[in-house]
Amino acid sequence: xxxxxxxxxxxxxxxxxxxxxxxxxxxxxxxxxxxxxxxxxxxxxxxxxxxxxxxxxxxxxxxxxxxxxxxxxxxxxxxxxxxxxxxxxxxxxxxxxxxxxxxxxxxxxxxxxxxxxxxxxxxxxxxxxxxxxxxxxxxxxxxxxxxxxxxxxxxxxxxx
Numbered sequence: 001x002x003x004x005x006x007x008x009x010x011x012x013x014x015x016x017x018x019x020x021x022x023x024x025x026x027x028x029x030x031x032x033x034x035x036x037x038x039x040x041x042x043x044x045x046x047x048x049x050x051x052x053x054x055x056x057x058x059x060x061x062x063x064x065x066x067x068x069x070x071x072x073x074x075x076x077x078x079x080x081x082x083x084x085x086x087x088x089x090x091x092x093x094x095x096x097x098x099x100x101x102x103x104x105x106x107x108x109x110x111x112x113x114x115x116x117x118x119x120x121x122x123x124x125x126x127x128x129x130x131x132x133x134x135x136x137x138x139x140x141x142x143x144x145x146x147x148x149x150x151x152x153x154x155x156x157x158x159x160x
Contacts, residue, residue, distance in 0.1 A: 006140040009146060013160050014155060017146050018134055020159055023027040030058040033148030034117055034123075036110040038065060039097055050074065050156055052110050054100065056081070056124070056132060063100075063108060067153060075105070089118050117144050 009017070021029060029092035051066040061084055065075040083103040090097045098118050108160040116138060123131045134142065147154040 001004075008143040009160070011139075014139060014142055014146075016160060017142070017149075018154065020155060021149075024154070025060060028057070028059055028154070029057055029151075030145075030149055030152070030154050031129055032120060032137075033114055033145045034098075034110065034121065035094075035144070035151055036097070036112045038079045039091065039109040041110040049112075051151060053148055053152055054110060054121075056121075056152075058127075058129070062152075064152065072112065081129070084125065087118070087121050091115075091121060110128075113142070114144060116140055 008014075018157045033056065034054045036052055036054075050068055053062070053064040053066060055062040055064065059081055061081060063077040063079075064073050066072065066077040067074055079102050084100065084102055086099075086101040088099040088101075090099070095112045096115055096118050097109055098113060098121065099107060101107045109138045117140075120131045120137065120141065128134070137145070146155065150157050150159075
């Protein structure tokens with residue numbers, strides 16, 4: 001059963017999560033993840049905000065719109081990592097939103113992102129994937145990644 005915490009997982013839980021991630025094949029091992037909602041005019045007008053996940057793997061970025069509970073995938077797009085052209089962040093009082101732009105012209109705004117969660121993605125464009133190393137991420141960022149990875153079913157929900 002998932003242990004819900006307010007700000008971050010306990011240190012021994014973070015070690016358990018990292019050990020499990022290290023045991024996954026390198027091709028399918030996630031490096032970083034963000035869970036938010038896809039922001040659009042229609043969502044603002046009529047509601048119906050479903051979880052939207054941005055998952056960074058070694059060589060690709062997965063964009064996944066999930067069902068209300070997050071269990072099923074409704075829509076999926078995959079891009080090579082090099083196709084991410086820009087990430088523009090809009091700061092909010094409680095949460096941030098980020099506009100992701102890809103080489104083919106596709107863009108998506110993801111909202112309800114915790115303040116610290118988007119920073120590594122912005123640095124990723126300049127510094128590369130080393131910004132996602134566990135040692136460079138805070139416990140809060142790693143905790144949010146854990147919840148994203150369980151939503152995407154990369155990690156089992158009963159790991160902790």
